[in-house]
Amino acid sequence: MASIRLENLVKSFGETVQAVRGVSLEIADGEFVVLVGPSGCGKTTTLHLIAGLERPTSGEVWIGAERVTDWEPGDRNLGMVFQSLALFPHMTVFDNIAFPLMIKKVPPAELGERVRGVATTLHVAHLLDKRPSTLSGGEAQRVALARTIVVKPAAFLMDEPLSSLDAKLRVEMRTELKRLHATLRATFVYVTHDQAEAMTMAHRIVVMDQGRVQQTGPPLAIYNEPANYFVAGFFGIPAMNFIDGELHQASGGSVFQAPALRLALTRSGPSAGGPATLGVRPEHVRLSDGAEGWPAAVSLIEPLGDETLVFLDYGGGTSLVAKASAEDRLAVGDRRRFTLRTDKLVFFASSDGRRIA
């Protein structure tokens, strides 16, 4: 078991590519941390720097009390799971899992016990005599995990391990990985571009963009209190609605003025003025029954079964997406009024995208 500390890590490739631009991060022993961000933001490179597969241009990596920046990968005692599994096709599942123990010359009795132990934990004990080619995607992924776990690494590094699985299996494996973490109580550093994986699995999410950490925090804090425009737009399905406008300070509080939308914010309004973007999640756009709110036309409906996505044209240029009850009988062309949950609105400065308090 081990904590991991990254100190101002920078990694450049050649003259032009700065993959990681100063990442500092403390991961506690036993924590499940998910690095999430769009493709190319530097997640894999960060993981490779922890693993020792890449050396940083500058900065340091600590595992527990050891400064491991210049250590070989094999000396770091980390378990790695990647998207491509690299199981040995000519070996049985048992031998695949046992392989790292054979290299370490673990005595046969102990080896057998440890292989059967992890195989039971990962529900592959009944597959030990099979060859990898006869396994389903989920089974193969579990065998790869078992092979990593069997050496009892100090921490686990996982790079998009579920991305080659189909959607249903991915959701199941998400739950299993969470259970596995609860059983092992080991440090997990998990990389994904999938915000839903990050939200559902992480103790703490680290959001990256363009080689930098944008925000760190528990899933709901990231969702409810995004630090900036990027984080706000990255989380949530469908994405948060954004409306460009201008904040003014008035006598009774602040006022947000956008095309076809004027919003008086009495208590909870932001304190600054100037060009700003209003962010409102689809679940906080409410269709009203009475005369309250702004008028809009329903331009598109997407039923999800449990609820319905409603696209509202209110004259502001782009349409607003609202989550409505599946029971609400709506049709394209309907004219409805909508309100916004003012206690849930967030504002971002147009200049740098930061959230305005």
Ligand SMILES: Nc1ncnc2c1ncn2[C@@H]1O[C@H](COP(=O)(O)OP(=O)(O)O)[C@@H](O)[C@H]1O
């Ligand atoms: N070995 C390499 N040589 C040159 N550029 C690289 C190398 N590895 C990664 N990059 C670049 O660094 C950036 C970050 O890549 P990566 O860490 O793989 O992102 P992610 O895993 O978030 O998709 C990308 O622009 C990528 O093209």
Ligand SMILES: [Mg+2]
């Ligand atoms: Mg990657």
